Amino acid sequence: MSLDFVFAPLAIKVGASLDQVKLITCLLISYPLGSLFIRIPSTQPTLKHLFNIAIASFYFVPVLNHGLPFLLLLGDVVVTYFIALSVQGPRMPWIVFFLMMGHLFLNHIERAMYGDPFDGSYNITGPQMVLVMKLTTFAWNVWDGRRPTEDLDKWQTKMRVTKFPSLLEFLGFSLYFPGVLVGPYLEYATYSSLVDGTQFNGTTYRKMLFALGYLGIHMGVAPKISFHTAVTGWFLEQSLPYRILIIQIAGFVERSKYYGVWTLTEGASILTGLGFVGYSPSGTPIWNGAANVEVWKIEVPENFKGLVDAWNIKTNVWLRECVYKRVTPKGKKAGFKSSMLTYLTSAVWHGISAGYYLTFLLGGFVTTVGRLSRSTIRPLVLPAVPEPTDRKAANGPAPKPLQPPVTLVKIVYDVVGTLCTVLVVNFTCTPFILLHLSEGIEAWRQLRWYGLWMVFGAMAFFYGGGAAWLKGFKQGALRDENPTQGLIQLVWPDQ
Structure with a gap:
């Protein structure tokens, strides 16, 4: 039975599509449902698994009208379960990876x-x-649970599965209702501790208010300013500086939609007890373990790496742990090849639209430029850490490490880095939203390709001898008798 008759009048009233109204409604009712979930005793884990399965089924079938597709998703769950159970060798995770990615790509x-x-x-x-x-x-x-612990890193050790779950447990994990529609995903070890009651509970409807605010911004401003504005005749009539300014505003408007839905799911997840990571020095509980986005670090980023780490956080963890690390040979340092394979995986995961591939292809080069900048330019502007004035006593505590002084050069470097990151990211992500190859290229053309000039100009500098020159300049300064004089101090270690 479809519930469209319930949502159709509301969609007409608010001026949104029927699908948007149904999705947001599911995310909102996950809040009171999360409060119910946390009240199921930890001594009754079966009830928690059944609760997840029932709510997810309700979302997919009568609300979203995805009955048959939902059965196909359940098929993926069952296939993965029995492959992981029966295939013992190192090929097992790759078999699951290519089967699941292949099915997703076929659906795209x-x-x-x-x-x-x-x-x-x-x-x-x-x-x-x-x-x-x-x-x-x-x-x-x-x-990882079948491998020796000495072969694992910290994350792999923490998330390894040593006790294989029952099929009911696995279904409850796969259909964990707060994140089943738009994410974020969670690892089985995290879900298991949640059901067992070893996670702590916290409640916050403040997340919901922020989320609705972001969604309001998107719904109110996107019809007037968005990345689609870049392919209009009006846009081309504006001056180039004004076009570049408009695309920066459009970037925030486009991202606000994602901020909204991800913050909604974060709040609902917290209500189920997910997301507790410990206490601050003042004793305040910290509930950011379910966060999928850190808005400030995205809108005012220090650099491209920091922005990427703060955007779609759980997807980045997945790409890092299941692709980036796994395609890097043991004992070798990940480099350009690992980065590009990871970005390609992300593009295929998103779909077949050409705009995804434009964005992620350029993103791979942006990552390389950021890595080169951090290893060659950043060490030149970071000031030296002063020596502590109080030495460690014989049996006393070690002196607190002193923070490096703030210098004018470092401030300028940070400001320029933030501006460059924002400019490049909004340029790079325009085709991601426009999807069509022709519209993505046209948007870049109307922006006079400024992002390509910035990225490939930087690569030409670094690979044309600039990186070697900067490293040589640093080493020469360190050999100076008094290298700490002047505005630029060169004794900070590489980071």
Whole structure:
């Protein structure tokens, strides 16, 4: 039975699409449902698993009308479960990875052939993308549980699965309702501790208010200013500086939609007890373990790496742990090849639209420029840490490390780095939203390709001898008799 008759009048009243109203409604009712979930005794884990399965089924079938696609997702869950259970060798996680990614990619193709991937409607590929992260991570966690602990890093040791779950437990984990529609995903070890009651509970409806504010910004401003503005005749009539300014505003407006839905799911997850990471020095509980976005670090980023780490956080963890680390040979340092394979995986995971590939291809080069900048330029502007005035006593505590002084050069470096990061990111992400190859290229053309000039100009400098010159300049300064004089102090270690 479809519940469209309930949501259709509301969609007309608020001026939003039916799919948008149904999705936001599911995210909002996850708040009171989260309060119910946390009240199920930890001595009754079966009830918690069944609760997740029931709520997820309610979302998919009568609300979103995705009955058959939901059964296909359940098929992915069952297939992953039995592969992880029966295949014992190191190929197991790769088998799961390629099967799940392949099924997702086929659904992306099917949507392009028989639907409209550009109409903005809510499609089953959305929750399937979340499920792919969850299932492939589970496969790697199981494999890590079969490996010697000395071969594992900190994250792998923490998330390894040593006790294989029952099918009911695995279904409850796969269909954990606060994140089943738009994420973020969670690892099985985290879900297990949540059900066992070893996570702590916290409540916050403040997240919901912020989320609704972000969604209000997007709904109110996007019809007037968005990345789609870049392919209008009006946009081309404006001066180039004004066009560049508009695209920066459009970037925040486009991101506000993601801020809204991710913050909504974060709040609902917290209500179930997920996200507690400890206490601050003042004793205040910290509940950011379920966060999928850190808005300030994105809108005012220190550098590109910091921005990427703060955006779609759980997806970045998945890409890092299940792709980036796994394609890097043991004992070798990850480099350009690992980065590009990771970005390619992210593009395929998102879909087949050419705009994704433009964005992630350029993103790989931006990452390389950022890495070169941090290793060659940043050490030149970071001041030296002064020596502590109080030495450690015989049996006394060690002196507190002193913070490096703030210098004018470092301030200028930070400001310029933030401006460059914002400019490049909004340029790079424009095709991601426009989707079509022609519109993505046209938007870049109307922006006079400024992002390409910045990125490839920097690469030409670094690979044309600039990186070697900067490193030589630093080493020469360190050999000076008094290298700490002047505005630039050169004795800070590489970071």
